Amino acid sequence: MLATKFQRPPRLSDTVSRQLESWIRELGLAPGTQLPTEKSLCERFGVSRAVVREAISRLKAEGCVETRQGLGAFVAANPGEGSFRLDGDTVSAGDEAADILELRCMVECGAAELAARRRSQAELARIERALDDMDRALSTGGEGALADDAFHVAIAAASGNRQLERFLAYMGRQFSDSRLPTWSEDGHRAGRAAEAQAEHRRIFEAIRDGRADAAGAAAREHLLGAARRLGISPRHWPAIAPVGQ
Amino acid sequence: MLATKFQRPPRLSDTVSRQLESWIRELGLAPGTQLPTEKSLCERFGVSRAVVREAISRLKAEGCVETRQGLGAFVAANPGEGSFRLDGDTVSAGDEAADILELRCMVECGAAELAARRRSQAELARIERALDDMDRALSTGGEGALADDAFHVAIAAASGNRQLERFLAYMGRQFSDSRLPTWSEDGHRAGRAAEAQAEHRRIFEAIRDGRADAAGAAAREHLLGAARRLGISPRHWPAIAPVGQ
DNA sequence: TCATCGAGCTTGTCTGACAAGTAGATAACG
């Protein structure tokens, strides 16, 4: 099934974009250098403009090309540095996990504050639904990690800031393991799940009541609690606790 | 010149790809799920097939969609897994520029607070050096954007959080244009450069004196000022101003 | 029952056209 993937003839736009990319890299074109026009690329590669445009569209998505209507296409400022990545290996290492948690704390607190200011009824309901799901998981001893995820995603969405939402979603994915110790059987028994849920509820109530500062503080408490439950608390971490006091 | 970036109307294909992406994530479509056909997407978004194809091409490049000729388009195995990206094109749309600034504000304020707590003498000196460079640029009417960049990078480094530093460096790259209106000839004449520099100095002094809250507040003021200088202040933005009051 | 074929769908590619934005030359004006 997947084998067919490898014998499928490559699409023209892929070929062109690959050639263009290596062309840029090999010639070491400086950022800002203008690329040939679409028309001349069509002639050079012997393809239609649609293909060239799709190839360029891909390079744009990869961040190594920018285009301006009426001007042309240019080598982007930082080819290859177009994205931010927290790679999985570093996430587990002690200090870096703490750093990431700290970064996440800043953003998550900000999201909670904004959510308290801007939440709509629908978004509030979505947050509460996730909260209820976790309540159920708590009473049945079941799996609550998914609802936990949904809870944080819903808060990010309620912040009304799409970029913030995307960034937190990204961090959440990288940190998906981090909820296991809380919602595992052990976590239920040791009361970690109940503890986390209490923190969740405080965040929700503050957002519901529109108390931005309280929401931020509750989020901070929750992240601190998460760090404790994960056993993370190196030299760096404690420093952020007193923020706002 | 590059400042026009912020008022450029977003391209249709960007809008479509963005909507498609959020659509996929919000519905939580499982990997392998088939997407609507290009034709129906055209009707749904009211655009031509070329636009839909470019949007999909972009999602393919981002790795969250795969297509098979004769079959259709499908949600990829790991949608948006590997990295986080604020791409240059989406930065242009007004609301999104505001969202990014808002996100940046959270992180930059946090960095300033941490820097005030953790700065070493060497890091402090590095910040001051960048500040002096900007002073020189100010008095000679010269170019200060590079030193401006160095200033913020130095603060991020002084936070002692590597991940935070990397993330701010990434955002700084994406936002490199944003300092032009401040340090351009016009910016010098209109006093924007002097204004920014005064804000810089307040941040530096708070960090030097170890006043974390003041450093955070000064950073917030600076980001608000930057937004003002860029002419960004849509519905979203003002809400973050009163944080901490 | 089973192999074959074809209609009808999908994406991939091509073509030609027009709209929108920019830079540079040209012309008009003080």
Place this chain on the structure above:
DNA sequence: CGTTATCTACTTGTCAGACAAGCTCGATGA
């Protein structure tokens, strides 16, 4: 002569319609 306004040529962005290539599935026939 210098400055401003306009116009032209060129670029990317978008549209429309067509055909090619690949896939699914049911009708057809042995």
